[in-house]
Amino acid sequence: MYQESTHTNIAKNITEVRLLTKRFGSLTALNSLSFKVCKGDILGLLGPNGAGKTTAIHCMLGLVTPTSGSIRIMGLDVARHRRKILARVNFSSAYTALPSNLTVRENLIVFARLYGLKAARERIDSLLELFEIEETHNRLTGSLSSGQLTRLNLCKAFLNDPEILFLDEPTASLDPDIAAKVRQRLQELQRQRGLTMIYTSHNMQEVEQMCDRVIFLAKGRIVMLGSPAEIIKQSKSSSLEDLFIAIARNGHLYQTVDNQEDEPCGTE
């Protein structure tokens, strides 16, 4: 089975975003976002389409250059140490794929080499077993069902034993049974390893179940921040789903949350 991490000396503030702004021409996709993510937390980035969730994740991964502001991950500045950071984090999205004309195992071997894994075969076997797709290892990736593809993407994302995992709608397009299994596996791995996750989803029940803290974005601004329970109480909504709908319809009426003095992460 998958081995627990031996990572040490990780900053308590594993991710720190300060005044992050991204403009595409006249469109402001992210407007002075500031937040921290503590080690071992699952942070949900929520908001309607176009709120800036994916842009924020892509800025953190160095795929998009911010217009201004800074992002520090594991104490390192993303702008200056992108490759060092990328070796220690990973990403899985419902909107990316692995080459369909390679087998499951071939795809994982290629990425295992990219991350410089020793004992890649054992790691690949244990991940395929963990996500219950070991029987697909010799099948062409293009022949997998969407549930199997999602789990293969997650196997890829866990190959390098990441300290932070970015998940962009990981359970989109999955049936409820597979989605529940995926959530269960992610929670198990998070507990075992103290893994930090930054998570986007449109499934509010999933967010309530998974996330320690959530950030609601509307047109690139943070309009709500806190634990799911706190946010529901604060907004006087009956559920996260109701709050989501309210923000999607009237996001412009919500004030920007100034989070520059966010609570520090607890000591271990």
Added chain:
Amino acid sequence: MWHRISAIVMRYFYLHRRSVARVMEIFFWPVMNLLVWGFVSSYLKELALPKTVLFLLGSVILWDVLYRSQQGITLAITEEFWVKNIINIFISPISVGELLAAICIVGIIKSVVTTIVLGILAFLFYRFNLLTAGPGLVLFVGNLLLFGWAVGLFTMALIFRYGRAAEALIWGVPFLIQPISAVFYPVSVLPAWLQKIAYLLPSTYVFEGMRQVLDTGITDVPILAVSFGLNLVYLLLGSLYFSWMLYKVREMGYLSRLHLE
């Protein structure tokens, strides 16, 4: 570094291993090209133009080196867009230099395989011995590979910037270069003003040099050195343009959007 480069090389090995279309790209189209031009050459031989036959066959084989080399870079990266894998590659710790090195290695392997196959077929069908070009052959092939990479970098930079709308450039750009490079005829055939442009291209020197060596048996090393020098300039410019375009693409957020196109 090597494990990341070998990962990408391995990725294309897996891809070609079971893709008939990709293998055809290495064998079928170059062989078809050789057959058409070979038979045209045989006809010209009947017209008592034996040297022309040699020149045409040599040109067909060497042109393919440049064409495949340019395609090696452009198709490899475009392939990652097509299969929505580009983000997975760009969020791995591979550097752009390592990615390009891996693609160039794949390109060298494909070009060498194609050249060997065409060389053997040209000998079997038309008694054309590519090795008569002597050790200079390595310089010809090397210069064409380098120029193909430089052109590939420019083409790929435009595809990163303009997305799928620019994909036609993958096949179009080499044919923009072909008439000016004097592939199938000497530079002297071109109008004077176009000759000046032709001599700005490293490929022109290679095809001129190839005709000379097949005609006289002498490899004109100085003109191949000029070709190499020009190649270094084009590769430097291509790399700078590619890097600048990647910087712009990150700034404009196109990398995220390109994989969704």
